[in-house]
Amino acid sequence: MRIEADQVCVDYNGRVALYDASLHLPAGSICGLVGMNGAGKSTLFKALTGFVRPSRGRIRINGQRVAQAQREQAVAYVPQSESIDCGFPVSVWDVVMMGRYGAMNLLRIPRQSDRIAVRDALERVDLLELRHRPIGSLSGGQRKRAFLARAIAQRASVLLLDEPFNGVDVRTEKLMAELFLQLRRDGRTILISTHDLSHVRDFCDLVVLINKTVLAYGETSEVFTPENLELTFGGMPPNLLTGPSSAEEPEP
Amino acid sequence: MITWLLEPLSHDFMVRALLVSALVGGVCGLLSCYMTLKGWALMGDAVSHAVLPGVVLAYALGLPFSLGAFVFGVGSVTAIGFVKQKSRVKEDTVIGLVFTGFFALGLVLVSKTRSNIDLTHILFGNVLGISQADIQQTLLISALVVAVLLLLRRDLLLFCFDPTHARSIGINTGLLHYVLLSVLSLAAVAGLQSVGIILVVAMLVTPGATAYLLTDRFDRMTLLAITSSVLASLLGVIISYWSDSSTAGCIVLVQTGLFLLAFLFAPRHGIFRQHPEIGA
Numbered sequence: 001m002r003i004e005a006d007q008v009c010v011d012y013n014g015r016v017a018l019y020d021a022s023l024h025l026p027a028g029s030i031c032g033l034v035g036m037n038g039a040g041k042s043t044l045f046k047a048l049t050g051f052v053r054p055s056r057g058r059i060r061i062n063g064q065r066v067a068q069a070q071r072e073q074a075v076a077y078v079p080q081s082e083s084i085d086c087g088f089p090v091s092v093w094d095v096v097m098m099g100r101y102g103a104m105n106l107l108r109i110p111r112q113s114d115r116i117a118v119r120d121a122l123e124r125v126d127l128l129e130l131r132h133r134p135i136g137s138l139s140g141g142q143r144k145r146a147f148l149a150r151a152i153a154q155r156a157s158v159l160l161l162d163e164p165f166n167g168v169d170v171r172t173e174k175l176m177a178e179l180f181l182q183l184r185r186d187g188r189t190i191l192i193s194t195h196d197l198s199h200v201r202d203f204c205d206l207v208v209l210i211n212k213t214v215l216a217y218g219e220t221s222e223v224f225t226p227e228n229l230e231l232t233f234g235g236m237p238p239n240l241l242t243g244p245s246s247a248e249e250p251e252p
Numbered sequence: 253m254i255t256w257l258l259e260p261l262s263h264d265f266m267v268r269a270l271l272v273s274a275l276v277g278g279v280c281g282l283l284s285c286y287m288t289l290k291g292w293a294l295m296g297d298a299v300s301h302a303v304l305p306g307v308v309l310a311y312a313l314g315l316p317f318s319l320g321a322f323v324f325g326v327g328s329v330t331a332i333g334f335v336k337q338k339s340r341v342k343e344d345t346v347i348g349l350v351f352t353g354f355f356a357l358g359l360v361l362v363s364k365t366r367s368n369i370d371l372t373h374i375l376f377g378n379v380l381g382i383s384q385a386d387i388q389q390t391l392l393i394s395a396l397v398v399a400v401l402l403l404l405r406r407d408l409l410l411f412c413f414d415p416t417h418a419r420s421i422g423i424n425t426g427l428l429h430y431v432l433l434s435v436l437s438l439a440a441v442a443g444l445q446s447v448g449i450i451l452v453v454a455m456l457v458t459p460g461a462t463a464y465l466l467t468d469r470f471d472r473m474t475l476l477a478i479t480s481s482v483l484a485s486l487l488g489v490i491i492s493y494w495s496d497s498s499t500a501g502c503i504v505l506v507q508t509g510l511f512l513l514a515f516l517f518a519p520r521h522g523i524f525r526q527h528p529e530i531g532a
Contacts, residue, residue, distance in 0.1 A: 013337070051421035070422035077420045088289065088413050089470045098410050102421035108406035134468035154421065 001063070002027045002047070002158055002189040008057035010043050017043040020198040021214045025206065027157070028184050034198035034219070035210035035232055041193040042106035044210065045160050048191075049077050055174070061158055069158075073102045078161045081143040086136035092146050093131040096121055101151035121153035124182075126175060129230070141172030150178065152183075159183065159190045165199050177203055200224070258499045260493045269379045273446040273485035273503060275372050277455065279394045280479025282401055282459030283439045286432060290412040294344060297331070298351035299433070300440040300449055302328030304358025307374055307444075312365045318389050318441045325437025326430075328354050351376055360473040377448035377500040379489070386445060393442045397435050408432060409470060446485065447500035455481065456508040465514040480510045 005103050005166040010018040018040040025031055035041050046052040046127040050066045069075055076099065099121070100114040105114035110118075122128045123143035130138065135146060144164060149187060165173060179189055180203060191208075194200060200207055200220065207224055208217040216223050216231075260266040287296050310320030328350055336346045361425035362371050370378070382390075401408070410418045411428045420424050436456070443452035463476035488503030495502070516522050 004367070047415075049416060051416060051419050067422070070420060073421055075420050077416050079414065079416060082413065087287075087464075089464065089468050089473050090409070090413060091469065095413075098414070098417060099421075101406065101410060101418075101423070107403065136468070236490070 001025065001189070002029075002061065004058075004060040005044075005047075008047060008054045008059060009202075010040075010047055010052055010054050011203075012052075016212070018047070019213050019236045021210070022215050023208055023214050025186055025189050027189055028187045029106050030180050030184055030194065030204050031206040031207050031208060031217075032204035033191055033208045033210060034195065034197065034200060036195065036234065039211045040213075041144060041210060042162065045077065045162065045191075045193065048158070048160060049075055071102075073154050074089075074156055075157035075158045075160065076154045078144075078147045078151050078159060078164065079149070080166060081140050082161045082166075083162075084135075084143070084147075086143075088135060090135055091133055091139055092122070092127055092138065093118065094141045095135050095146050096131075096149045096153050099150035102154065117155070118149075121149040124152060124179065125149040139169065140167045141169040144168055145172055145175065148179065152179075157188055161190065161192045163194055164192055165194060197224075197229070256494065257490065261319055265380055266489070266493060268382060268387065269489050269499070270486055272382055272387060273379050273489050273499075274482045275394050276390060276442045276446045277459075277481040277485030277503070278478050279397050280439050280443050280455035281478040282398065282474055283348075283435060284456050284458065284481070285463065285470070285477050286401075286408055286412060286460075287436070287456050287462055288460035289409075290432070292432075292436070293453065293457045294347055294442070295433075296333065296436060297453040298347045299325045299328060299436050299453040300444065300456070301351045303437065303440055303444070304355050304374065304449060305361050306358075306511035307441075308358055308361040308365060311369050312361075316389055316487040318393055318438070321441040321444075322434070322437050323421060324354060325440060326434055329430075329433045329437075372442065373448070375448050375450050376498065377444065377446050377451070379446045379499055382445060389446050390442050393438050397438050397442070400431065400435050404428070404431065447503055451500050453503045454507055459484070460512050460513045462507075462511045465511075465518040468520070471478070481507065484510055527532040 001024050003023070006022050008018060008021045011018070021040070021044065033041050033044065043052065046067065047054055048061070050070050059066055061074050064072070065096050095116045096112060097114065100110065100117060101108050104110065104114060119128065122131055125143060125148055126147055127149060130142065135143060138146065164176060183190060192204065201224065206218065207220045209215040209228055210225060211234070213231050216228050287293060290352070296502045303325045305323070306320030306324030307317045310317040332346050332350045334348065335341065336343050362369060407423060407428060410423065411425055411432070415425050439456065440452050443455045447455060459477040460483035462480050466476050467473050484506040485503050488506045489499055491503035491506065492499040514522065516524055519525055
């Protein structure tokens with residue numbers, strides 16, 4: 001198993017954010033993490049990246065504790081582009097190179113192998129030509145691809161993506177879908193947090209429904225039932241559920 | 253012009269003042285890049301004020317003042333973190349109340365200790381009358397701060413940019429947080445030599461902000477911040493010599509002036525040169 005979480009509880013100063021959350025995800029899978037805002041999606045991500053420590057329960061990544069998995073560069077986190085300071089004076093190349101820091105020595109001086117990994121990752125997300133551009137000058141979709149390239153350059157076996165389809169152009173969405181399939185073929189496990197159900201149906205083999213705890217998880221076709229979704233969204237199934245796949249969002 | 257620049261150099265105290273303030277300016281300029289990118293201006297203000305009781309106690313006990321300042325600088329930050337975590341009061345409020353508390357304690361201590369501390373020198377700097385011992389301390393502090401910032405520059409940059417990623421690849425962000433705060437306390441001590449506690453925050457913020465307007469590359473930003481900060485220190489000291497006015501005031505005014513120039517005329521981010529971002 002790539003990711004094993006058993007009865008994980010997380011609380012912030014006594015306020016419970018997640019309780020009794022259990023899930024097991026195999027290598028080589030694309031898994032949607034679905035829940036409302038505040039349902040504990042980002043808390044689960046934080047627990048998997050080691051940002052918060054569960055007050056109870058146990059998490060294993062590749063059979064190892066989170067701290068050990070971190071040291072082995074096993075987990076990559078792809079942030080929402082809105083959570084990143086766009087005025088930050090770093091280039092696309094610099095950002096992707098940050099994916100290699102964990103593999104470098106303490107002074108973080110890149111070796112040839114690091115530069116090759118970065119170049120390769122940039123090629124795969126089709127941003128090689130823009131590598132010298134400041135990260136803030138990219139469009140939302142391009143920025144998203146840059147952070148995806150960072151995760152690829154890191155060669156992590158687990159990728160956590162926070163709302164990857166938010167405000168993304170059609171081209172980026174297609175490119176990401178292809179990349180996800182490639183990464184799955186390489187045996188990587190991709191966990192996608194989203195509230196857009198149509199994307200889950202299109203891309204994910206597995207789905208985890210979450211509302212302060214893991215309500216259900218498994219094959220998308222089995223778990224994605226109206227009853228389960230009603231549970232997830234607190235009795236208010238979003239109209240996305242009945243409608244066709246949502247229209248393509250235009251590029252902002 | 254030449255005499256304007258050279259005449260001050262005929263006085264030993266002016267040479268010392270120029271060298272010390274240039275050094276301090278350079279060190280604070282380097283650190284200011286991290287302060288502006290991390291959004292720690294208020295934290296810089298807090299730490300620089302909170303070192304006052306430390307400085308007073310160290311003087312009274314005959315210890316190096318940097319030691320006292322360091323203890324109280326880090327102490328104030330720890331107190332801020334603790335109160336923020338354990339109460340529902342918002343962070344900026346906590347910062348405001350903790351540093352003023354420390355500063356007030358310092359004021360009371362100054363008035364109660366019978367020593368030859370001159371409060372105005374601590375508050376507004378006294379670079380023209382800096383002692384040999386103070387110069388040595390400043391040198392030591394500067395070397396330490398620069399060494400730490402250079403060794404950890406990439407980690408600190410990542411810590412400012414994306415702490416979640418830093419954490420997820422196994423970098424100890426908690427440690428980096430305290431390293432940056434310790435360096436801040438030390439730089440504040442160095443800075444108070446030249447401009448005093450009240451204005452030290454300008455040294456820790458303005459050069460970084462100026463450089464940030466001039467470039468989109470971090471390496472260039474650090475070089476520009478250091479350059480503008482050193483330039484401001486040198487010009488400020490010379491202007492204060494000729495105009496017989498507050499040295500600290502002149503240094504910070506030149507810094508502010510440089511910022512204004514960048515604000516108005518920076519090639520890409522100045523208000524006279526702005527054009528809509530062109531997406532690719």
